[in-house]
Amino acid sequence: MLRIYEVILAMAADAAGIAEQIERRDSDLARQMRRATHSVALNVAEGMGNHGGTKRQRYASALGSAREVLACVQVAQAMRYIGAVDAQALDRMDHVIATLGRLVYRRAS
Numbered sequence: 001m002l003r004i005y006e007v008i009l010a011m012a013a014d015a016a017g018i019a020e021q022i023e024r025r026d027s028d029l030a031r032q033m034r035r036a037t038h039s040v041a042l043n044v045a046e047g048m049g050n051h052g053g054t055k056r057q058r059y060a061s062a063l064g065s066a067r068e069v070l071a072c073v074q075v076a077q078a079m080r081y082i083g084a085v086d087a088q089a090l091d092r093m094d095h096v097i098a099t100l101g102r103l104v105y106r107r108a109s
Helices: 004-023 027-048 052-078 087-105
Strands: none
Touching: 004 027, 004 052, 004 087, 027 052, 052 087
């Protein structure tokens, strides 16, 4: 199991709380954020059971979804649906994005 998977689950818990706040003002954006969060965890889990190019595709999908989760937070802040977000939650999102980026874009050895 990838160590980042536990961080992804913590990110999902963070995202759940943020999505609850967003939902008060924009239920569509909250749903989008939840779907993207699910996608991160599910694609990583699926990727851990695959090999080669399929594994990389799953991690690439997870990376796109992780970026989407962060974008939902940023849009919600820009639209003034939510205020400041816990720095640790944002750090977890950045950590997930960076780690998945390394998994997707690392050179084949």
